[in-house]
Amino acid sequence: MRARLARVDAVLVQALIAAALSFAHLHDLAMAAGQDGWKAWAYPVSVDLLLVAAWRRLRSGTTKAAAWCWFATALAASLGANVATAGLLDLGNVPAWLRILVAGWPAVAFLGGTLLAHTAPETDPGTEVVEDQEDEPETTPEPPVQPAIEAPTQAPPVPVPSALVEHARKVAAEHHARTGAPIDTPTLRTRLGVPAPMAEAIATHI
Template sequence: MARSIRPDAVLIQAVIAGALSFAHLHDIAVAAGQDGWKAWAYPISVDLLLVAAWRRLRILRAAGEPARAAWTWFTVALTASLGANVATAGLLDLANVPAWLRILVAGWPALAFLGGTLLVHTPAHQATDTTPAPVPEPAAEVALTRDVPAPVPAPEPEPVADPVPALPPPAPVPAALVAHARKVADAHRTATGTPIDTATLGARLGVPGPMADALALQLTGKD
């Protein structure tokens, strides 16, 4: 089914505005020394850069990314278009344009090529998916089908008593010294009525403590 073409006021206005801007840019290029097909290529270059920058702006804004570079090239193209429209309104002598305008027009192709290349070959980063991954539910524990006997506690070890240090073996006592000690002990018992103690025996005989202990054992019959 064929669709009827209906006039659109906005579309008509865009065509008229584009044609006028195109003509103004062409006139500026001719006045700056660009003739022939080159003068017609300048308006196309400016409009294409303007459209490319606007399209890039929409992509970056939809992706939520900064669009500073796209805004920069959009401003450059818009300034070139508006500057040409204002310059041809009688404010500029097209028969004798200044040198800076000739420089701008001559350098525009390189500037437009750089801007178009940066806009096209700078891909937008994909938005990072911050949705957390689903956490798998823990598997149900499997119940044991048989009874497990309770562990029997191990008996606590009985405390081990500290071993009693063994007494050193008695020092060897000469028989003559034993006989002399027996006489001293008998004399002490006769005089005091009590057995002689080890310290007194050692003092009477003039022997050290271990020897006095050995003599006391010999006298008491515990040898």
């Protein structure tokens, strides 16, 4: 564990030293190209941020072609500043093409950072993205509800007074003697002057 921490610390210290030197070289080159004041300090920040953004996109495994392009661009700017300030370039007489490159760097860095931040991740054509769908409970169709059919109710028998039955028998006998045929219910109802249900009930007794 202690050896691992020592190895990590050594890598971190080395990275900090390299970043500080590269930062200073980029600042010196920007100053020599006519970018003074806060602008000279903004150039190394811009280069380092583009390097970090491209590296993170490479580590994420998406849009690697664009990430490699912008990583190489930022790395070339950093290495170019290191080489230019190593005595191979007269910082007191910077050529015009270098001044043009330094002056145009902000636009390049802005374009690269925007594309890296807003480019949609690449998807593997061999895989499909399946959206999670909530499992819907299975529903079994219910049989249609048949309307309940009420059983026909039988009307209660109409009470018939015995005296009325006797009178109806006399009427029926008289009708049979006169016509030679049994009396029917409508005729019995007319002769007795009773409602149809009662006439039917009387007919069952004679």
